[in-house]
Amino acid sequence: MKNYFSSNFRLGVLGGGQLGKMLLTETQKFDIYTVILDGAADAPCAQICNEFHQGSLMDFDTVYNFGKKVDLLTIEIEHVNIESLLKLEAEGLEIYPQPSVLKTIQHKGRQKDFFVENNIPTSPHKRFATLEELKNNTLQFPFVWKSAQFGYDGTGVKIVKNENDLNQLADTDCIVENLIPFKNELAVIVARNKSGEIKTYPVVEMEFHPEANQVEYVICPARISESVALKAREVALKVAEAFEHIGLLAVELFQTENDEIIVNEVAPRTHNSGHYSIEASYTSQFEQHVRSILNLPLGDPESKVAGIMVNLVGDEGFSGNVVYENMENILKMDGVTPHIYGKKETRPFRKMGHVTIVNNNLAEARKTAEIVKNTIRVISK
Amino acid sequence: MKNYFSSNFRLGVLGGGQLGKMLLTETQKFDIYTVILDGAADAPCAQICNEFHQGSLMDFDTVYNFGKKVDLLTIEIEHVNIESLLKLEAEGLEIYPQPSVLKTIQHKGRQKDFFVENNIPTSPHKRFATLEELKNNTLQFPFVWKSAQFGYDGTGVKIVKNENDLNQLADTDCIVENLIPFKNELAVIVARNKSGEIKTYPVVEMEFHPEANQVEYVICPARISESVALKAREVALKVAEAFEHIGLLAVELFQTENDEIIVNEVAPRTHNSGHYSIEASYTSQFEQHVRSILNLPLGDPESKVAGIMVNLVGDEGFSGNVVYENMENILKMDGVTPHIYGKKETRPFRKMGHVTIVNNNLAEARKTAEIVKNTIRVISK
Numbered sequence: 001m002k003n004y005f006s007s008n009f010r011l012g013v014l015g016g017g018q019l020g021k022m023l024l025t026e027t028q029k030f031d032i033y034t035v036i037l038d039g040a041a042d043a044p045c046a047q048i049c050n051e052f053h054q055g056s057l058m059d060f061d062t063v064y065n066f067g068k069k070v071d072l073l074t075i076e077i078e079h080v081n082i083e084s085l086l087k088l089e090a091e092g093l094e095i096y097p098q099p100s101v102l103k104t105i106q107h108k109g110r111q112k113d114f115f116v117e118n119n120i121p122t123s124p125h126k127r128f129a130t131l132e133e134l135k136n137n138t139l140q141f142p143f144v145w146k147s148a149q150f151g152y153d154g155t156g157v158k159i160v161k162n163e164n165d166l167n168q169l170a171d172t173d174c175i176v177e178n179l180i181p182f183k184n185e186l187a188v189i190v191a192r193n194k195s196g197e198i199k200t201y202p203v204v205e206m207e208f209h210p211e212a213n214q215v216e217y218v219i220c221p222a223r224i225s226e227s228v229a230l231k232a233r234e235v236a237l238k239v240a241e242a243f244e245h246i247g248l249l250a251v252e253l254f255q256t257e258n259d260e261i262i263v264n265e266v267a268p269r270t271h272n273s274g275h276y277s278i279e280a281s282y283t284s285q286f287e288q289h290v291r292s293i294l295n296l297p298l299g300d301p302e303s304k305v306a307g308i309m310v311n312l313v314g315d316e317g318f319s320g321n322v323v324y325e326n327m328e329n330i331l332k333m334d335g336v337t338p339h340i341y342g343k344k345e346t347r348p349f350r351k352m353g354h355v356t357i358v359n360n361n362l363a364e365a366r367k368t369a370e371i372v373k374n375t376i377r378v379i380s381k
Numbered sequence: 382m383k384n385y386f387s388s389n390f391r392l393g394v395l396g397g398g399q400l401g402k403m404l405l406t407e408t409q410k411f412d413i414y415t416v417i418l419d420g421a422a423d424a425p426c427a428q429i430c431n432e433f434h435q436g437s438l439m440d441f442d443t444v445y446n447f448g449k450k451v452d453l454l455t456i457e458i459e460h461v462n463i464e465s466l467l468k469l470e471a472e473g474l475e476i477y478p479q480p481s482v483l484k485t486i487q488h489k490g491r492q493k494d495f496f497v498e499n500n501i502p503t504s505p506h507k508r509f510a511t512l513e514e515l516k517n518n519t520l521q522f523p524f525v526w527k528s529a530q531f532g533y534d535g536t537g538v539k540i541v542k543n544e545n546d547l548n549q550l551a552d553t554d555c556i557v558e559n560l561i562p563f564k565n566e567l568a569v570i571v572a573r574n575k576s577g578e579i580k581t582y583p584v585v586e587m588e589f590h591p592e593a594n595q596v597e598y599v600i601c602p603a604r605i606s607e608s609v610a611l612k613a614r615e616v617a618l619k620v621a622e623a624f625e626h627i628g629l630l631a632v633e634l635f636q637t638e639n640d641e642i643i644v645n646e647v648a649p650r651t652h653n654s655g656h657y658s659i660e661a662s663y664t665s666q667f668e669q670h671v672r673s674i675l676n677l678p679l680g681d682p683e684s685k686v687a688g689i690m691v692n693l694v695g696d697e698g699f700s701g702n703v704v705y706e707n708m709e710n711i712l713k714m715d716g717v718t719p720h721i722y723g724k725k726e727t728r729p730f731r732k733m734g735h736v737t738i739v740n741n742n743l744a745e746a747r748k749t750a751e752i753v754k755n756t757i758r759v760i761s762k
Contacts, residue, residue, distance in 0.1 A: 001709045031721040297713040304685040334681040340412040
């Protein structure tokens, strides 16, 4: 094993948002020197990493030069310049997840093709290079439209119900999927290290805000039968093995009305659906990411207690310097932990933080989560 | 409630060692802007706080000028210049724990007198201004000698068995205590906020390294009867109420052979005996400290799982650039979390980090803790 702890080893991270910030908690715990690249001077990681570099994650030279300054490179966001990563990798830099995996995943068309090629259950899809091409095709309404690239937190995903809805779509490289009726949206995070050790987290259940298309509650463990849970973990494991990826893979799944498990999409990194793990799991997803990319033994992904995560998104009608109203009221409740990402400006539906609610009893946690959600407000003053 | 989260509020901390570093994890989680003063440019907090100032904690002007730059001041070590804090407080700065409390506690003679005045059970003691004065007194061997000031981690504490041992004592302001035979060394952390809300953590049991006089295992919950545990929490509560302190108070206790609980000494801050709380408790001692000094509602101090803490101290015979040998072997064990404080140089018995072992079953955790202790080595290369 390399000496990562209080050593000269330099870990590079592309992206300095909230996922990077929560990763820093773990690299600080292990005293691993961490260098961050982000486009924004006021990125959540900027002040609290060992070394911060400002620059575009999509710029070849910027990413390449950053890679030359570190001993191992990882990401907290998949929208990064892949060509520079491929060159750095060819020159001997360890990069996890691997650039080839990132390249497949960052394009939803390639991602879906990969699932089909590897017999991973997923809803049928078609790829289109332009909106024009899509319109010239025979389409079965309703369907799901996804921008092939740069979609994030529900942007770039639309449900198209009729001809009229087509006019709202962006003219871009995209995929169209059958709309599959489902009982539950689930997710499983898989960790895999270079030695091939692989572990899955328990299945979580996701509930989305109906308008903003952002996750509202993430519930762990998912309230599903054990057989469905096992099937979900099995499918997620199969996806991770197919990619042979190193690092974390968050696998978003649907439980269909027939209790089939199909893959919606994957993210090659720590994920919103795993934030509950900071308080609830023996090993949080962020520590697990560090362990997996450094080829350390993986930690126990099981839970100490039930956990529910509520996203803190900017309230509608407020833009400007953020104020977390009624914070003292949620801090009064047992097992409630707010995480504030450090974005100074709120905007409607902007992800500003999250709150984790843990309890030995999941039903109790669910009750508290609802009170939390109805109490705290993310506004501006 | 003031707006502490992602706001212009500036929290000042005197001291930037490992306790400060673990506190920063919590202020980062809440995005509270945190400014640190420490004498060492390479203090564990230096690179990861929002703003770092280098300067002596014992220098009046340094501490005073630092206090003028922050909105609220706290400490992670009690050996700080009290006169400057009294002046800052008189000028309106909120300082928690209060300078008057720090003044009493940082001097072990005043601390013991305070216990006596407030009917807090403690072993009988005498105060001496010099070694000469002590030697001129009638002494009953064996007794416990403590330097009145600046003792830390067992330095400044000696068991004096005979006349000969007197020659090993420093010529300093000191106290002498009766040596009380005890069954257990226990500790209880108490949190109290400005509104007077007060909460005690479960009782922990401490085991000391026989030579280095440093804690070797901290075990939570202590393996004692419920009635003794309740008595210990009661005594700790009484101490905190007597001080009317704001912040955390770590109360070190002895369980005597008659199951009496007497106070050994107190520390007005987060404490080594509470490190287990990061992984085991609903609210860690570090988050609780932040909550208490900011007059936020206190969190739940109870545990999710049993926790054991093993200090990582420098192995004898090694000085220089630290290497944590066999780290991968302890990372393989479930529920094991190392914390590396970020000191680049190891020395014999220097506190370099700690490892927490959590498990639903305390006996299992205790077995793992022993394997951990016998596996990992803190050496230099």
